[in-house]
Amino acid sequence: MIISHNDPKVVYMGRTDVSERETKLFWAGSQAEVKFRGTKLSAVVNSTALWGKLQFGVVTDGEMSGIPLEYENNGKDITIVLAEGLAEGEHTAILYKRYAGNQILSVKSFETDGEFLAPEPLPELRIEAYGDSVCAGEVIEAHDFVGQCDPENHESAYDNVRNSFVMQTARNLGAQIHNICQGGIALLDGTGYFHYPNCIGLESVYDKVCYFPEGGEPTVWDFGRYVPDIVIIAIGQNDKHNGKTEKDDIDISSPATRREWKVAYEKLVRDLARRYGDAKFVLTTTVLIHDAEWDNAIEEIKNELCEVGIKAYHNLFSRNGAATPGHPRLAEHDEMARELTDFIKANVL
DSSP states (O other), X not given: OXXXXXXXXXXXXXXXXXXXXXXXXXXXXXXXXXXXXSSOEEEEEEEEEOSSSOEEEEEETTEEEEEEOOGGGTXXXXXXXXXXSOOSSEEEEEEEOOSSTTEEEEEEEEEESSEEEOOOOOOSOEEEEEESTTTTTTTTTOGGGTTSOOOTXXXXXXXXXXGSHHHHHHHHTTOEEEEEEOTTOOSSTTOSSTTTTSOOOHHXXXXXXXOSGGGSSOOBOOGGGOOOSEEEEEOOSSTTOOSSSSOOOOOTTSHHHHHHHHHHXXXXXXXHHHHHTTOEEEEEOOSBOOOTHHHHHHHHHHHHHHHTTOOEEEOOOTTTTTSBSSOOOXXXXXXXXXXXXXXXXHHTO
């Protein structure tokens, strides 16, 4: 049995760009899920790996795996086997985008040797997250480097958004999640590391589906398609970099710099609050080492947002900004997910 990418039996989570021919996934963690009765499942996809050692992310009956991307197949419609040799009976499978802006992924169709079934309804609770490489799970699987700098020349081989702390938090809370994250991104254009040397900031892409130039013309997201209950904003790690040199020379202690950053941050939240009504905003950074003055500025932002009636909260992890000089590994993401889940349960829900 074959079903098209836009068949109602295919359930998507994350921002998607849908046409008659395909459904495109741009943001890390975006996924397509099917429920079926059969012993084998395959999908026709079209993928472009821009750089790195990449895989298709797959979860079959809760078990995570990966299928290597071959560069010679870039831009071609190919069939990938998501699962085979399954026991007779009902199964669920998820095809997800494991990476952020170094892959373009389109879903064309699914096929099973049995039949596709009506999907389970998506959870009612909705979360949206905005963040950088930590939210994208970059270098999360470098298990031998806990508390250390990243391994050299890893080429995304250890990346996996599925277990990033925001994705785990959503699962802990039984929620949907749209994960709007990109490695190296800062809030302001011209800062951070994303798309160096012409650095693109979150302020320019938070409202996009296609958000990086290699994916084609930017496409504007219809915010009416997904209205979250909780918005997590985890930005501030890359903002010290001016986007032009190797130096981290943006000083958040400078009154002028602090004012500019806070105004842009609050503008972003105000726009989302206007679109989302009663949504609650959880502002945070991560355990990746950084200057605590960024968190102090976020505390000021939280207070100022609350003064105008926006429901804002500031999360600080027990090892906030002090745990590791490299990307957090799985153990540290587990730690952050537990703490953020507890924070949301205690303060937000």
